Amino acid sequence: ELKVEQNPLFLSMQEGKNYTIYCNYSTTSDRLYWYRQDPGKSLESLFVLLSNGAVKQEGRLMASLDTKARLSTLHITAAVHDLSATYFCAVDIPPQGGSEKLVFGKGTKLTVNP
Amino acid sequence: DAGVIQSPRHEVTEMGQEVTLRCKPISGHNSLFWYRQTMMRGLELLIYFNNNVPIDDSGMPEDRFSAKMPNASFSTLKIQPSEPRDSAVYFCASSFWGSGANVLTFGAGSRLTVL
Numbered sequence: 001e002l003k004v005e006q007n008p009l010f011l012s013m014q015e016g017k018n019y020t021i022y023c024n025y026s027t028t029s030d031r032l033y034w035y036r037q038d039p040g041k042s043l044e045s046l047f048v049l050l051s052n053g054a055v056k057q058e059g060r061l062m063a064s065l066d067t068k069a070r071l072s073t074l075h076i077t078a079a080v081h082d083l084s085a086t087y088f089c090a091v092d093i094p095p096q097g098g099s100e101k102l103v104f105g106k107g108t109k110l111t112v113n114p
Numbered sequence: 115d116a117g118v119i120q121s122p123r124h125e126v127t128e129m130g131q132e133v134t135l136r137c138k139p140i141s142g143h144n145s146l147f148w149y150r151q152t153m154m155r156g157l158e159l160l161i162y163f164n165n166n167v168p169i170d171d172s173g174m175p176e177d178r179f180s181a182k183m184p185n186a187s188f189s190t191l192k193i194q195p196s197e198p199r200d201s202a203v204y205f206c207a208s209s210f211w212g213s214g215a216n217v218l219t220f221g222a223g224s225r226l227t228v229l
Contacts (some may be wrong), residue, residue, distance in 0.1 A: 100216045101169075106156040
């Protein structure tokens with residue numbers, strides 16, 4: 001059974017600081033996704049990482065994927081309050097019946113304090 | 115496109131009642147997923163469909179849960195009878211399988227409270 005583990009689960013940080021969220025997974029996969037969820041809202045896609053060494057950046061967020069280590073990181077640079085949200089990573093299970101299913105980590109709740 | 119549409123947005127019911135949640139995926143998407151989110155268990159995949167066919171229902175908690183997708187534009191998740199432990203937010207998501215990436219678009223969710 002595929003396991004996706006994120007750490008930390010809770011992160012409180014000061015504005016302007018840098019930090020990294022880690023996502024480990026237990027089976028071979030070269031597809032990893034990051035989503036953001038604001039309180040009481042739905043999930044929105046942030047990044048799609050489709051190969052070993054893939055790196056994507058959007059504003060103060062940068063995601064990377066190391067498929068050999070089965071590890072993805074989400075790096076936050078110079079955090080601002082607007083980044084406060086819960087961040088999920090999700091991994092594809094290899095296709096069955098012509099489709100794939102995503103298994104999500106438990107999420108990292110990020111709070112950025114002024 | 116209006117995105118993935120779920121109804122109802124909120125449902126409060128009493129234990130033992132039947133609950134039906136509805137989902138309209140994005141037009142052209144061929145995969146549909148039902149997830150359940152709780153504080154304790156996080157985001158759990160209940161079932162997913164590809165081209166209206168159920169592919170994996172191993173996440174469905176028990177026989178009280180059932181899901182159907184009679185056509186490409188509609189799916190239901192039914193709980194009968196409902197129990198307090200079913201209280202959660204239920205998300206429907208859709209994607210286009212075959213595009214090289216399985217990027218899910220989520221609906222707004224249906225918040226279920228079973229008293």
